[in-house]
Amino acid sequence: MTRVVFVPSAPLLLLDAGPPELRAALASALARLPGEVVVVGAAPVPGWWTGSVDLTPYGVRGTPATDPLPLALAVGAHLVPGARLWGVPSGPLPESPSYLVVADGTAKRTLKAPGHLDERAEAFDAEVVAALAAGDADRLGSLDAELAGELWVQGLPAWQAAAGLPGPWRGEVLYADAPYGVGYAVAIWQRD
Amino acid sequence: MTLRIRGKALPDTSLVMAIVNRTPDSFYDKGATYGLAEALDRVDQVVAEGAHVVDIGGVKAAPGEEVPAEEEARRVVELVAAVRDRHPDVVLSVDTFRASVARAALEAGADLLNDAWEMPEPETLEVVAEFGAGLVCTHAGHLPPRTRPHRVAYPDVVADVVSTLTAMADKAVAAGVPREGVLIDPGHDFGKNSRQSLLLTDRTADLVATGWPVLMALSRKDFVGEVLDLLPDDRLEGTLAATAVCAFQGARVFRAHDVTATLRVLRTVDAIRGRVPPVVNVRGLA
Numbered sequence: 001m002t003r004v005v006f007v008p009s010a011p012l013l014l015l016d017a018g019p020p021e022l023r024a025a026l027a028s029a030l031a032r033l034p035g036e037v038v039v040v041g042a043a044p045v046p047g048w049w050t051g052s053v054d055l056t057p058y059g060v061r062g063t064p065a066t067d068p069l070p071l072a073l074a075v076g077a078h079l080v081p082g083a084r085l086w087g088v089p090s091g092p093l094p095e096s097p098s099y100l101v102v103a104d105g106t107a108k109r110t111l112k113a114p115g116h117l118d119e120r121a122e123a124f125d126a127e128v129v130a131a132l133a134a135g136d137a138d139r140l141g142s143l144d145a146e147l148a149g150e151l152w153v154q155g156l157p158a159w160q161a162a163a164g165l166p167g168p169w170r171g172e173v174l175y176a177d178a179p180y181g182v183g184y185a186v187a188i189w190q191r192d
Numbered sequence: 193m194t195l196r197i198r199g200k201a202l203p204d205t206s207l208v209m210a211i212v213n214r215t216p217d218s219f220y221d222k223g224a225t226y227g228l229a230e231a232l233d234r235v236d237q238v239v240a241e242g243a244h245v246v247d248i249g250g251v252k253a254a255p256g257e258e259v260p261a262e263e264e265a266r267r268v269v270e271l272v273a274a275v276r277d278r279h280p281d282v283v284l285s286v287d288t289f290r291a292s293v294a295r296a297a298l299e300a301g302a303d304l305l306n307d308a309w310e311m312p313e314p315e316t317l318e319v320v321a322e323f324g325a326g327l328v329c330t331h332a333g334h335l336p337p338r339t340r341p342h343r344v345a346y347p348d349v350v351a352d353v354v355s356t357l358t359a360m361a362d363k364a365v366a367a368g369v370p371r372e373g374v375l376i377d378p379g380h381d382f383g384k385n386s387r388q389s390l391l392l393t394d395r396t397a398d399l400v401a402t403g404w405p406v407l408m409a410l411s412r413k414d415f416v417g418e419v420l421d422l423l424p425d426d427r428l429e430g431t432l433a434a435t436a437v438c439a440f441q442g443a444r445v446f447r448a449h450d451v452t453a454t455l456r457v458l459r460t461v462d463a464i465r466g467r468v469p470p471v472v473n474v475r476g477l478a
Contacts, residue, residue, distance in 0.1 A: 010478055017473035061466040180478035
């Protein structure tokens, strides 16, 4: 059995913040990740990463790390301590019984969103959620990259990497909302 | 250092001591909580607002009607007992310079003795030690209780305060008062003109550097009033400015009439200093 859990890439997850519904969905999804986990997240260099979760770039007091992880991998490392970390875009993902894909959607869902309101954002995020719910790798892998850039989507490389995993998948969405104007989804894909 | 007052541990943040006067004539509330029912309502309110310590007094600080010890004890003990019953976990302080009143209040369940007049009755120390209670050591310019300052002058007021208070605190610990329950208070306005109180505010760090937790009693006092030429009703902003300055430098406890406003100021200062995180973490982090 292979499982893939999809979670947002928000820095506030590093601070264990966020709405209770999101926290509950995260806890529930992470509890279903068996054994060894490979975190998949956007990184400036592809392939295996090691390093530290460093909160000082976000204004949290402390000593800056000499080996800070990029955001998505830091979120993954924070959510699943001890997981191995894989930076994308890359070639095919390494073999693993389970993956944690750290990626989120548009940042233009509402007037108060980080990128203000873009009417196209809701449909884009809905497409992502539909692909996750259906376990539809082709659909997840064929999102419009140019539009994604305009909508401040940071999750595209991780989703595209996940779309390259062999299916078929049964999909389940535990959470899909934009509480702060950014499209967050927590979902699970399972393959027997 | 964690403050522990008669066994009650306080959080490692800036703290509020709420003022509750069972007096008919205190300068700001002017008898509003003199009656037992009114005083209890006030206690309920400040506890609900989040006060960490409740400070009960039965005699106004300034000169005025003579209050015999028996009458002071009656006012204070009745309220202490009632509050102890309703709020078993709140740290309960009693503001008195009399050993007999201190004893009666500690017997009734008070946790902390706030002697604002430099402890004119030395036996008070033994009483506090006997009960294992906390103690606020206050600099009052070496004046007798309820005396207004008149042309007070110090070669160095900060040095006088530091040496007086560290000696008092050391003496208290030597007498058996638990170290983790001893605080020092420079006594703004007590035996001081406004320049002297302002100087002590500016030099809070010198008091903090003694290592003793510092209590600041600033609320709506005359030194704020003279800065702004305002009466007590209009001294909130000045009080809060002084509060922020002292908290920023590390003072721990703030005796206050305005609990919610003071807590908000302290929470903000604590967040600025990195002592507490923001309650919400969303801006730029979503």
